[in-house]
Amino acid sequence: MNGLETVPCPLHAASLASPDAPAIIGPSGKLTYAELDLWVSAASESLAKIGVETGDRVALYLPKDERYVVLLLAMIRAGIIACPVSTRFPPAGVVPLLRRAACKALVSEDEDLFQAVDDAVRKLRPGALLKTDLDRIEPPDPPELSLSRAATVVFTSGSAGAPKAALHTFGNHYYNALGSNENITLDPKHGDRWLHSLPLYHVGGLSILFRCLLAGTTMALLDSAVPIARSISESGATHVSLVAAQLRRLLAEDADLGGLKAILLGGSGIPEDLLDEAHGRGLPVHTSYGLTEMASQATTTHPGASRDELRTSGTALRYRRVKVAGDGEILVSGETLFAGYLHEVGLEEPFDEAGWFHTRDTGEIDGEGRLRFAGRKDNLFVSGGENVQPEEIEAGLRRLESVEDAVVVPVPDAEFGERPVAFVQMKKGGGPPPQDISAELSQVLPRFKIPVSFHAWPEDAGQAGMKVDRAFFRERAKRLSSEGG
Numbered sequence: 001m002n003g004l005e006t007v008p009c010p011l012h013a014a015s016l017a018s019p020d021a022p023a024i025i026g027p028s029g030k031l032t033y034a035e036l037d038l039w040v041s042a043a044s045e046s047l048a049k050i051g052v053e054t055g056d057r058v059a060l061y062l063p064k065d066e067r068y069v070v071l072l073l074a075m076i077r078a079g080i081i082a083c084p085v086s087t088r089f090p091p092a093g094v095v096p097l098l099r100r101a102a103c104k105a106l107v108s109e110d111e112d113l114f115q116a117v118d119d120a121v122r123k124l125r126p127g128a129l130l131k132t133d134l135d136r137i138e139p140p141d142p143p144e145l146s147l148s149r150a151a152t153v154v155f156t157s158g159s160a161g162a163p164k165a166a167l168h169t170f171g172n173h174y175y176n177a178l179g180s181n182e183n184i185t186l187d188p189k190h191g192d193r194w195l196h197s198l199p200l201y202h203v204g205g206l207s208i209l210f211r212c213l214l215a216g217t218t219m220a221l222l223d224s225a226v227p228i229a230r231s232i233s234e235s236g237a238t239h240v241s242l243v244a245a246q247l248r249r250l251l252a253e254d255a256d257l258g259g260l261k262a263i264l265l266g267g268s269g270i271p272e273d274l275l276d277e278a279h280g281r282g283l284p285v286h287t288s289y290g291l292t293e294m295a296s297q298a299t300t301t302h303p304g305a306s307r308d309e310l311r312t313s314g315t316a317l318r319y320r321r322v323k324v325a326g327d328g329e330i331l332v333s334g335e336t337l338f339a340g341y342l343h344e345v346g347l348e349e350p351f352d353e354a355g356w357f358h359t360r361d362t363g364e365i366d367g368e369g370r371l372r373f374a375g376r377k378d379n380l381f382v383s384g385g386e387n388v389q390p391e392e393i394e395a396g397l398r399r400l401e402s403v404e405d406a407v408v409v410p411v412p413d414a415e416f417g418e419r420p421v422a423f424v425q426m427k428k429g430g431g432p433p434p435q436d437i438s439a440e441l442s443q444v445l446p447r448f449k450i451p452v453s454f455h456a457w458p459e460d461a462g463q464a465g466m467k468v469d470r471a472f473f474r475e476r477a478k479r480l481s482s483e484g485g
Helices: 010-017 033-049 066-078 091-100 111-116 126-130 170-183 203-215 228-235 244-253 272-280 390-398 437-441 470-482
Strands: 006-008 022-026 029-032 057-061 081-084 105-108 122-124 144-146 150-155 165-169 193-196 218-221 239-242 262-265 288-291 296-300 320-324 329-334 340-343 346-348 357-365 371-376 381-383 386-388 403-413 417-426 453-456
Touching: 006 010, 010 033, 010 203, 022 033, 022 066, 029 033, 033 066, 033 126, 057 066, 057 091, 066 081, 066 126, 066 203, 066 218, 091 111, 105 111, 105 126, 122 126, 150 170, 150 203, 165 170, 170 203, 170 296, 193 203, 193 228, 203 218, 203 239, 203 288, 203 296, 228 239, 228 244, 239 244, 244 262, 244 272, 272 390, 288 357, 296 320, 320 357, 371 390, 381 403, 381 417, 386 390, 390 403, 390 417, 390 437, 403 470, 417 470, 453 470
Parallel strands: 022 218, 057 081, 057 105, 081 150, 105 122, 193 218, 193 239, 239 262, 417 453
Antiparallel strands: 006 144, 022 029, 150 165, 165 340, 288 296, 320 329, 329 357, 340 346, 357 371, 381 386, 403 417
């Protein structure tokens, strides 16, 4: 640890240093740091007046906008635990999440959700919490925030089962942003702006907010209806966080991206054709390895990384520790490591005796200390006595010129135990994968890793948060196999 127990509120510090600097720009206009500070103080007052207390857990089920940011920061300032919930979940899917996190209140405008939620959960509308005459709000005394105080609950993607409720302290977010900003500079004096292109209910979206607050720079809220390249141009963004699908769309727009200083790529295993194109165009890309339990980035490549370096997930950032166990599992710890998983009966602290969290991801660390991600232990299966890591086959498929994306899952086999099956999304209009795709793949993979069948990408392919819903594809593969497909 670094010996600190409290730190000045980053928002208030930024409002004192640069009151007229833009904190948020978006479709609804601009909020300066002084205005945002007052709005957050007003919302904190509103929450206190209606009886929401320090330590209470309050869910947020809202579209991403300025109100969302204000309420989230107000809760953190007031010591209320903010629980952002994915708006992809229907009301029936939200209810068990609120129970798991033991939420006492819900902020939303969804009447169907209000009907589904238990009467023990208070129903709050954002308009009521933000109806305050700012002229009557006094600037707050410089608040000190405890680093150890619980701040947020982020629900994991649930790709390996039901979503888990990961509890983060304010210190987890603070140190994650601090280490990131030491690696990827954010400078308000040079007009740096980070385009907020990820959901606020995802840990990657939260991390953008904290990075901008600590640096005193501008967060540009993305209008999801506007192409990313246009959003970058219109907002003057210099930094952007993207997943692979967003990067592919950005490159396809063929826009002038010369003003970008950093493109932080989330999710390991970015398709090599995307990295080749981005690096070849001279774009300032950073590959990374992150997870909800580490409040976002754990490792990241440095500015100006070579193409070989971008084949890795980079080195551990400050305030994190990363190592690989003897069986290849990636272990993490440090100031950014979450407090544990919330359950209705309490907090589960899933750490070993030395304080390491076992990620269930596999990889290796090279001689330069760079992490090379291999895949999920949960996804690995045995076929005819051989270990098969689906992510390796997926990477091989994505390297084929005609393939846009791919997911590989196992199906039962009487002789081999399990065999791989692939769902392939083709470029240029989609359609089923060609008959010779197996021969193409055999040029880069051993025979036992070649899928026994290739299926067209399902139109109803489900997504779980920011990750592929592998359970969906496993069930679809079993059904097709039983039908002889």
